[in-house]
Amino acid sequence: MGRTMNNQELKQLQVIAKHIRRDTIEEIGNLGVGHIGGALSVVDILTLLYFRVMEHIDPKNPRNENRDKLVLSKGHAGPALYAVLAEKGFFPKEWLLTLNKGGTNLPSHCDMNRTPGIDFTTGSLGQGSSAAAGIALADKLKRIEAITYLIIGDGESQEGQIWEMAMFAAQYKLSNLIAFTDYNKLQIDGSTSDIIDLGDIELKWKGFGWFVQRVNGHDFEALEDAVLQAKAQGEKPSMIICDTIKAKGFSLAEGLASSHNMAYSKEVAKQAIEELMAEDGGKEK
């Protein structure tokens, strides 16, 4: 497939992603601790989806039946999605500074009953995948032509429920389900290959009957191309394996397993944001 976005559009997405990273770093830094690593690794996927791909996303009508939906099954990356939803206007940006504080609408893990724009409650790994397949099935039963997007983690892929869902979605031909694996190769206790290796992850999903692609999860053009191909094939559920960098854009934490749930001060956040914003606006690292 040829290029689907021009340089200006690409630049625009890169700028938005940078702002989302800035807000995410600040949001967690304000609290002093949080899941910064896995939040930053999915920023580009979320940015592409919410600012270019997903249809009928309306902050005034967050439950619009015809909208594309998104389930962030790796619910601990919620802070990145909150930054996206605030940017989209689902709630005021000031809410971001209430993350994880008593009585907040922005809990550590996604909660559909607290946060406008969250399509399903997640947190216990694996569960969001089935919920997403259920949502995709619901749209099929209602003859609604919408896509349900699902983001799972690589560590999360060790959960059996992921593979139960994988068989189900293939059986029910949920071609309106497009999933992403945030393959940053790190989990809490170390590298996924040292803990429980995912092995040939592409082959696994293919074997489960999915339409599988593999891209650089920080490359907007590659991501968009994969989404378009996933939509075009129209027969199977889709898995886009995204090679990503944990804590991408936060130099102090980038590529460290310890960034999964990391403590850092407001000062460190400020420095990280200055460094991030000083980077060349046209090129991602």
Added chain:
Amino acid sequence: MTDIATMKDFRTIYADTLIELAQEDSRVVVFEADLMSATGTKHFKELFPERSINCGVAEANMVGIASGLSSQGFIPFVNTFGCFATRRAYDQFFLSANYARQNVKLVGLDPGITAAFNGGTHMPFCDIALTRVIPDLVVVEPGDGWAVHHLTKAVYAHQGSVYVRLQRKGNPIFYDANQTFELGKGIIVRDGKDVTLVATGAVMLEQAILASQALEKENISAAVIDMHTIKPLDKELVLSYAKKTNAVVTCENAQMAGGLGSAVSEFLSEQYPTVVRRVGIQDLFGEVGTVEYLMKRFALTAGQIVQEAKDAIKRK
């Protein structure tokens, strides 16, 4: 609808009621985990192929899929053996269905000893205890064929998740066609003044009625309450009969710890301390056998209820 009392078993009544609901409401969807034959929903599938979802042998995923479907306005009835419904899919039911405030009707078949020949691995003794601690969940066990029909409709109409303990086989009838059923409202099956037998489910409702008849022969007047909704407990009814009889015996085909007996004891010990004796499974695993054998094995009999009732009266 045909006369409920003439129908073969609970599962047929349940499956026919689902068909009735599905005919009226396109939001009703039935989920199975390779137990369609056991549940008796094959006819439902013939009538509503799109709304009959077989998830294969994957109960955790089934509850998750149903939760996602519910978030889009559907009303899923999710059927599997009670042991799998609660123990296998507990976290999914807890979080994706309940914590996420979805409208999932989870139906656990073969409660307690009615798992019979499937044995200890398949015997849900602790399902009441597991589900009763989930905030706002409604926990129901119908006691006869009419109750299966009417409570299935009430469960459908309730906005929120429900766990139903559903015996599959047999159709014991204790009510007539005019009996009404309301979630959270126990039914006074028989009035009495010396002791109150609070029972849930068909097995123990029958034993409680038999026990009340046996007690009557000894000039002991026993009230029988069908507590078809275990949660929320009908506190008003429990309190009024605790005051009236000052002795209560709970009867359940389930682990006593955390079950109906616990619910009644917790409430009364705080509100109106009353002598309570409990009939139920006493911290034991299940095993194989006929229902009749297992009733004796686990002391779930009218005789046991009579003994506990007399003991309770003595301790007043």
